[in-house]
Amino acid sequence: MRVEAFGRWESLFPTKLKKSVINLANITKDYKKYRLNFLLAYNGTDEMIEAVKKISSLKEDINEETIKNSLWTKNLPPVDLVIRTGGEPHWSNGFMMWLTANSHFYFTSVLWPEFGEKEYIKAVEDYSKRQNKRGA
Numbered sequence: 001m002r003v004e005a006f007g008r009w010e011s012l013f014p015t016k017l018k019k020s021v022i023n024l025a026n027i028t029k030d031y032k033k034y035r036l037n038f039l040l041a042y043n044g045t046d047e048m049i050e051a052v053k054k055i056s057s058l059k060e061d062i063n064e065e066t067i068k069n070s071l072w073t074k075n076l077p078p079v080d081l082v083i084r085t086g087g088e089p090h091w092s093n094g095f096m097m098w099l100t101a102n103s104h105f106y107f108t109s110v111l112w113p114e115f116g117e118k119e120y121i122k123a124v125e126d127y128s129k130r131q132n133k134r135g136a
Contacts, residue, residue, distance in 0.1 A: 044094030
């Protein structure tokens with residue numbers, strides 16, 4: 001399983017923890033079948049601001065590909081399902097706003113530490129009953 005981390009964690013985490021995250025990502029970088037992505041010290045608004053800054057320094061046309069390639073999460077596929085725990089039916093800080101543009105959302109009052117296999121299965125079953133229109 002390939003493990004990656006996205007966000008401002010490199011500038012905020014203590015050195016020892018930062019080295020552990022980098023080491024895990026390096027050890028698993030060649031795995032292709034499964035991915036586990038951590039959003040650490042992540043803020044979607046910050047991601048967009050950084051992308052806009054990067055794009056403004058480029059001398060090329062601005063299009064969908066230019067924007068995607070300027071994001072921290074540029075190598076991730078679009079998100080199919082976002083599971084929001086804790087009973088808060090809102091989207092925090094522009095959470096992955098580019099990759100979740102056509103996502104389905106599942107809200108549960110169960111808090112993250114208690115969110116286990118049973119709740120996960122409920123979320124996936126709920127998602128499987130929905131018609132996926134991909135923005136149509």
